[in-house]
Amino acid sequence: MNDILLNQIFDILNRNKLSHAILIESGDEESRLNVAKRIAQAIVCSSEYKPCNSCSNCKKAAGDVHADIALFEGGTTVGSFKVDFVREISRDAAILPNEADRKVYILNRAETMSVSAQNALLKILEEPPAYVSFILSVPSKSAMLPTVLSRVTVYSLTEEVTSYSADAVKATETADSVLSAVIKNNELELLKIATEFEKDKNALKMCCAEIYRICSEALISKLTDKDSENPELALSLSSAKLIKITEICDEIINSANANMNGNLLATLFCSKLIS
Ligand SMILES: [Zn+2]
Numbered sequence: 001m002n003d004i005l006l007n008q009i010f011d012i013l014n015r016n017k018l019s020h021a022i023l024i025e026s027g028d029e030e031s032r033l034n035v036a037k038r039i040a041q042a043i044v045c046s047s048e049y050k051p052c053n054s055c056s057n058c059k060k061a062a063g064d065v066h067a068d069i070a071l072f073e074g075g076t077t078v079g080s081f082k083v084d085f086v087r088e089i090s091r092d093a094a095i096l097p098n099e100a101d102r103k104v105y106i107l108n109r110a111e112t113m114s115v116s117a118q119n120a121l122l123k124i125l126e127e128p129p130a131y132v133s134f135i136l137s138v139p140s141k142s143a144m145l146p147t148v149l150s151r152v153t154v155y156s157l158t159e160e161v162t163s164y165s166a167d168a169v170k171a172t173e174t175a176d177s178v179l180s181a182v183i184k185n186n187e188l189e190l191l192k193i194a195t196e197f198e199k200d201k202n203a204l205k206m207c208c209a210e211i212y213r214i215c216s217e218a219l220i221s222k223l224t225d226k227d228s229e230n231p232e233l234a235l236s237l238s239s240a241k242l243i244k245i246t247e248i249c250d251e252i253i254n255s256a257n258a259n260m261n262g263n264l265l266a267t268l269f270c271s272k273l274i275s
Contacts, residue, residue, distance in 0.1 A: 026157035044100035074112030111143030175210035
């Protein structure tokens with residue numbers, strides 16, 4: 001569940017574009033806390049493609065024992081996430097990380113912060129030490145002050161995202177078909193796949209995110225001589241072509257987010273991949 005959203009966030013992180021303060025919104029507390037912990041793990045991971053799940057930072061994070069990941073939680077009532085917690089975070093944030101390059105604070109049930117706690121948090125969100133990341137976890141972003149919201153990037157695990165999981169399998173399959181068409185230089189096949197995207201921009205975005213992930217992994221395996229998840233791809237395409245494909249995916253996702261129309265996006269997608 002939520003794998004697509006996580007993969008998208010990991011991609012953003014791997015491109016060094018993840019905001020230092022993010023907010024995860026979901027009515028399902030267990031899901032959103034899991035997602036927050038997976039993101040924290042990726043942030044402290046010391047491998048090039050994060051999270052690797054095998055470095056010591058990843059292992060400690062998975063066991064909830066990483067010294068640079070701290071979880072602060074409110075209770076069930078407003079005000080239970082005390083301003084004292086925020087002061088403690090502020091003091092602790094001034095100390096350099098122990099083992100990782102970054103320190104991560106997960107603030108669960110941040111909606112139970114009093115206004116004074118949120119205002120205290122705002123100060124650190126505005127000028128955090130360069131090595132600090134914050135992940136706020138709330139049932140709904142509407143519980144946070146607009147000033148706090150203006151400092152964070154919101155990711156919603158809404159029903160739409162949850163129902164993504166069936167679509168996620170489809171995105172992976174489609175990404176494989178697209179890459180196989182690119183390897184064979186089969187323009188007709190690619191056009192056929194792209195026709196389906198004309199009416200479904202979201203599917204196109206998800207497919208591009210997945211292609212980006214697969215190509216980044218293949219590229220890293222090429223550069224480091226490690227085994228790839230997808231050996232055929234690593235063998236068939238040059239590093240330059242793999243980089244170009246990730247750039248195309250990036251561009252398509254940005255254009256889709258900027259509301260470019262579906263027909264145009266699908267055409268661009270094909271012409272850029274085959275050229
Ligand atoms: Zn790792």
